[in-house]
Amino acid sequence: MRVAVAVCLLLIAGCRRAPSFDxxxxxxxxxxxxxxxxxxxxxxxxxxxxxxSPPTD
Known part of the structure; x- marks a missing residue:
């Protein structure tokens, strides 16, 4: 049970918000x-x- 909680916390901590289009x-x-x-x-x-240099006329 503790391992499952630890795994869930690590997954949540590892998630980042994706950058917006801008x-x-x-x-x-x-x-x-x-x-x-x-x-x-x-x-x-x-x-x-x-x-x-630009050409001279």
Whole structure:
């Protein structure tokens, strides 16, 4: 009986509230934005300086 109670308490303690849609969206948006920034930094460092400046007419 004590083992069953202990198991139930451990299961209840181990359960967490699932994140809401807004929390999930914010986490994914943050990950995407940081990945995009990393890609932008990588591209900026690999492109020569002359190619980065706009063409002059």
């Amino acid at each position: 929390e999930q969206y914010a986490a994914v948006e943050k990950a995407i934005n940081s990945e995009a920034a990393a890609i932008d930094r990588e591209l900026a460092s690999s492109v020569p300086e002359a190619a980065q």
